[in-house]
Amino acid sequence: MTTNSNPIRFAYWVPNVSGGLVISSIEQRTSWDIDYNRKLAQIAEKAGFDYALSQIRFTAGYGADKQHESVSFSHALLAATEKLNVIAAILPGPWNPALAAKQIATISQLTNARVAVNIVSGWFRGEFHAIGEPWLDHDERYRRSEEFINALRGIWSQESYTLGGDFYRFRDYSLKPKPLDPLPEIFQGGSSRAARDMAARVSDWYFTNGNTPDGLKAQVDDIRAKEKAFGKSWRTKIAINAFGIVRQTEEEAKDVLQEILDKAIPEAVGGFHHEVQNAGNASPEREGNWARSTFQDLVQYNDGFRSNLIGTPQQVAERIIELKRAGADLILLGFLHFQEEVEYFGEHVIPLVRELEAQNAPHAQAAE
Secondary structure, three states, X not given: OOOOOOOOEEEEEOOOEOOOOEOEOOOOOOOOOHHHHHHHHHHHHHHOOOEEEOOOOOOOEOOEOOEOOHHHHHHHHHHOOOOOEEEEEEOEOOEOHHHHHHHHHHHHHHOOOOEEEEEOOOOOHHXXXXXXXXXXXXXXXXXXXXXXXXXXXXXXXXXXXXXXXXXXXXEEEOOOOOOOOOOOOEEEEOOOHHHHHHHHHHOOEEEEOOOOHHHHXXXXXXXXXXXXXXXXXXXXXXXXXEEOEEOOOHHHHHHXXXXXXXXXXXXXXXXXXXXXXHHHXXXXXXXXXXXXXXXXXXXXOOOHHHHOOEEOHHHHHHHHHHHHHOOOOEEEEEOOOHHHHHHHHHHHOHHXXXXXXXXXHHHHHHHO
């Protein structure tokens, strides 16, 4: 494994959904309201975070009882910051690409091109039923998402856009004004064959659930091989989820993890486990997100404990470098107490990561 010579980037989950990032009754000094989130965005920007990722949920469940809509909330955070990039989650089905393209183009114009999108193919069947949206089979959801992404790019880049797709139709559509350059980056997630193939064909960024360095490397190697097979002309960048518990001692960090697990809410975790394993096992090869997740993994929604960013600042920095060597370009972080811990992470972990990157740079250059 060789280290990417570019500095690894950092993102945080925007808590625009109530309940925090773990399904546990442990104290979480995190709020889903706008005042808290504006301040958090400003703290993150100052701390050295590059991105924030807003969440998309339409219905209550699994501790997430209240939800602010992702695109409008992302715009509010962009208006409160100067450098931070905000990734707005968008769900095909409720959104049409014409609406999404128009919304994001306007926000790009208003915020100096700092908005990006995360195309979420959908995992929560009950949510689709609740809002009257058809629930497609697993691979059909990814086919729709890929067509959605192609439509966004076409609308944003072409003077007159036409598409006769299976899911969307456009005829000589001209969007003005278009987004500022560079065009909004397109993120997507998923662990299934369909998700990885979509990333290797059309996405700028691929989000994966928390994983070990070896597990991550296997996913990255697969995407690189598929990019070559598909003839993709640019490199898909890789982002991995992690839940950060950074404390002065390793024992203290592990005690916090144990408290989270001891205070897990069994009914909520069990309900989430049932729903997401149905989603993960729905892929033909039964390798979607959460297909192999344990109860402990799912106490943090996206297997964040698996990435093992739990320990002292030095330990966490070293593990981030291991993930970078495995192919990560970005670490997406959740915390118990977002404002305090984002600030602490920026002060105590990111500088150590930059030192380690500088130490590894000659080796990385020699390997290229």
